Amino acid sequence: MKPATQTLYDNYVLPTYARFPVCFVKGQGVYLFDDQGKKYLDFAAGIGVNALGTGHPLWLEAINKQAAVLAHVSNLYYTEPAALLAKKICDISGMKRVFFSNSGAEANEGAIKTARKYSYDTYGKGRSTIATLVQSFHGRTITTLAATGQESFHDFFFPFTEGFIHVPAGNIQALENLGEDICAVMIECIQGEGGVIPLSNDYLKQLEVLCRKRDWLLIVDEVQSGIGRTGSWFAYQEAGIKPDIVTFAKGISGGLPFGGFLSSQRACQTLKAGHHATTFGANPICAAAALAVLDVLEPLLPQIKVMGSFIQQEVSALKIPIIREIRGRGLMLGITITGETSPRTWVEQLLEAGLVTLTAGQDTIRLLPPLIITEKEIEEGIAIFKKVM
Numbered sequence: 001m002k003p004a005t006q007t008l009y010d011n012y013v014l015p016t017y018a019r020f021p022v023c024f025v026k027g028q029g030v031y032l033f034d035d036q037g038k039k040y041l042d043f044a045a046g047i048g049v050n051a052l053g054t055g056h057p058l059w060l061e062a063i064n065k066q067a068a069v070l071a072h073v074s075n076l077y078y079t080e081p082a083a084l085l086a087k088k089i090c091d092i093s094g095m096k097r098v099f100f101s102n103s104g105a106e107a108n109e110g111a112i113k114t115a116r117k118y119s120y121d122t123y124g125k126g127r128s129t130i131a132t133l134v135q136s137f138h139g140r141t142i143t144t145l146a147a148t149g150q151e152s153f154h155d156f157f158f159p160f161t162e163g164f165i166h167v168p169a170g171n172i173q174a175l176e177n178l179g180e181d182i183c184a185v186m187i188e189c190i191q192g193e194g195g196v197i198p199l200s201n202d203y204l205k206q207l208e209v210l211c212r213k214r215d216w217l218l219i220v221d222e223v224q225s226g227i228g229r230t231g232s233w234f235a236y237q238e239a240g241i242k243p244d245i246v247t248f249a250k251g252i253s254g255g256l257p258f259g260g261f262l263s264s265q266r267a268c269q270t271l272k273a274g275h276h277a278t279t280f281g282a283n284p285i286c287a288a289a290a291l292a293v294l295d296v297l298e299p300l301l302p303q304i305k306v307m308g309s310f311i312q313q314e315v316s317a318l319k320i321p322i323i324r325e326i327r328g329r330g331l332m333l334g335i336t337i338t339g340e341t342s343p344r345t346w347v348e349q350l351l352e353a354g355l356v357t358l359t360a361g362q363d364t365i366r367l368l369p370p371l372i373i374t375e376k377e378i379e380e381g382i383a384i385f386k387k388v389m
Contacts, residue, residue, distance in 0.1 A: 003035065020351055027054030030370050030377050032356060041381045043369045044356045048192075048224050048332070051251035051293055053370035059254050059292045066288035074279060081287035088294055092233045095246060095262035099271070100282035104223030104249035105139025107259040110276055111186070111245045112143060114263065115217045116163075118270045119183035122215070129181045130219075133169040135194030135361070138186065138221055147186060150194065169199060172206045184217040184244075185210075189235035192224040195361025196327060196334025204239040217244040217267060223259065227251040228297040228371055230330035231305030238329070251371070254293040258286040297371060304330045304371050307378060311367065314382045320389050324363075331371055334364040346389070355384040 002010070005023045023035045030053045032040045045051065052059050066081060073079060086098050101107050112130060119127045132138065136149040142161055145153050149166035165182075167174040175185065185207060191197040211218040220243040225235040227248060232238050234246060244267045249259030260281070263270070297304075308330040315326045315335060324336040337343055343359040350357050350365075360366040369381070 005035065020348065022351060029053045029055070030373050038354070040351070040354050040356050041377065041384065042356045043367045043381055044358045045251075045368050045370045046255065047358065048229060048250045048368040050255050051227060051229075051371045052254045052296055053372050054255075056254065056292075056296065056372070058296055059289060062288045062292035063256075063285055066285045070284050072280070072283055072285075075277065075282055079282065079284045079287070081284045081291065082282035085287045085290050085294075088291065089248075089260075090262065092294070093246060093262050094237075094242070095268075096265045097268040098260050098262045099276065100258070100260040100287070101249075101278050102257050102280050103139075103259050104221075104247065105141045105144045106278065106281075107223065107247040107249055107261045108138045108144050108147065108186075108221060109141060110271075111219045111221075111247050111261045112147065112184075113276060114245055114261070114267055114270050115184035115186075115219060117275065118217055118267055121270065127181050127183050129163050129165055129179075130184045130186055131165050131167055131175060131178055131182055131216075132186045133188075133191070134166050135169060135191050135197060136166070136186075136188055136221075137191070137193035169197070170203050172203060172210065175207065175210055182214065182216055184219050186219040186221060188221045188225065189239065190225045190230070190329060190332055192332065192366070193360055195336070195364045196332060196366055197361075198327065198329060201239040204236070204241050208241040208243075211244075219243065219245040219247070221247050223247055223249045224368075225329075225332055227293070228301055228304060228330075229332045229368070231301055231308060232330075233301070235329065252293065253286045253289040256283075256286045256289050258283070258290060300371060307331060307373055307375065308333065310375060311378055311382070314378065315385070318382075318386050318389070320386075322389070328367075331367070331369055331373070333367040334360055335367070336364050338363070349388050350385065353384050353388050355381055355388070 024032050025035050026033050030042050032042050116128045132147050132149050134149040138144040138147040146160035146164045220236045222234050244264045246262040252258050312326050322339045324338050326335045328334050343365050347357050358366040
């Protein structure tokens with residue numbers, strides 16, 4: 001007989017997810033507990049969302065304090081948490097202005113609108129195509145699916161939004177060969193859903209030069225890689241490039257739905273009053289939570305790099321034949337697997353053993369642990385991983 005919660009899902013929730021048969025009811029730090037009392041070590045963090053794990057005291061304090069005085073008023077008015085967060089995230093990113101939204105897909109939609117309006121304002125109609133990369137992932141809306149460079153996502157929902165072209169990642173010549181109708185290039189510095197595939201710094205620098213030469217806006221999707229995930233505030237900072245637009249979400253509010261996009265000096269005056277909006281964006285509770293997340297993470301950034309290197313060393317030292325490589329940066333890592341057993345099956349077995357992990361692409365086990373994870377907790381997770389694999 002199925003558990004009651006699973007039965008309710010089966011009866012009332014659209015079957016859009018192939019959920020694992022576990023119902024989590026509470027967590028503490030990097031650990032989760034299911035409705036049977038079983039303890040799990042979390043190497044997934046809600047797909048990179050729970051940057052501080054579960055129940056961090058400063059995060060809880062910020063949420064409770066804000067919820068007690070003001071939960072929502074809409075963007076028709078000013079609120080202090082959003083104002084403070086806007087300054088903070090512009091300062092740490094080196095960007096000029098920010099728009100707050102609810103999710104990564106919504107942030108990417110705003111970036112796309114900005115790029116097309118920038119081109120329209122400058123050149124008029126007809127220069128609206130955005131180039132993205134093969135193996136990219138930018139969201140689940142009709143437009144962000146069109147932007148996603150994976151054919152497996154391009155089924156059923158026709159017609160998709162026009163104006164996107166997909167070129168091979170790492171091939172600057174493919175971008176140089178594009179026509180005159182391009183207005184922007186949209187990339188992930190690390191292709192997360194595509195398999196945790198980092199783009200080289202040389203390629204990113206060449207891309208920046210090309211975008212400046214052609215007056216294309218450079219959009220960097222940092223929904224998964226941003227907010228300290230790689231050990232820098234944003235992955236693009238490690239390459240030394242300066243995008244025109246940067247999108248973020250996931251870890252920014254440590255478990256609450258929040259996101260946005262940042263604009264450079266060149267692009268920050270493109271959208272005017274009435275050109276873009278969102279009801280829940282800049283929500284005071286989410287903004288207060290985000291401020292707490294950034295305060296906690298700021299001194300931890302160097303440690304995130306150290307912990308990521310430690311995981312890579314520990315996995316490499318296992319010498320397990322079916323592991324081809326471990327790649328990524330900081331605590332955004334992918335372990336590529338050979339053989340007939342799918343990553344999904346391995347993730348199921350790891351979950352049964354008490355380790356929560358993810359898949360990515362066709363052959364990769366993805367690790368996105370909370371950014372507060374310690375060496376001791378990593379050793380515990382690697383021991384489970386070794387036993388299962």
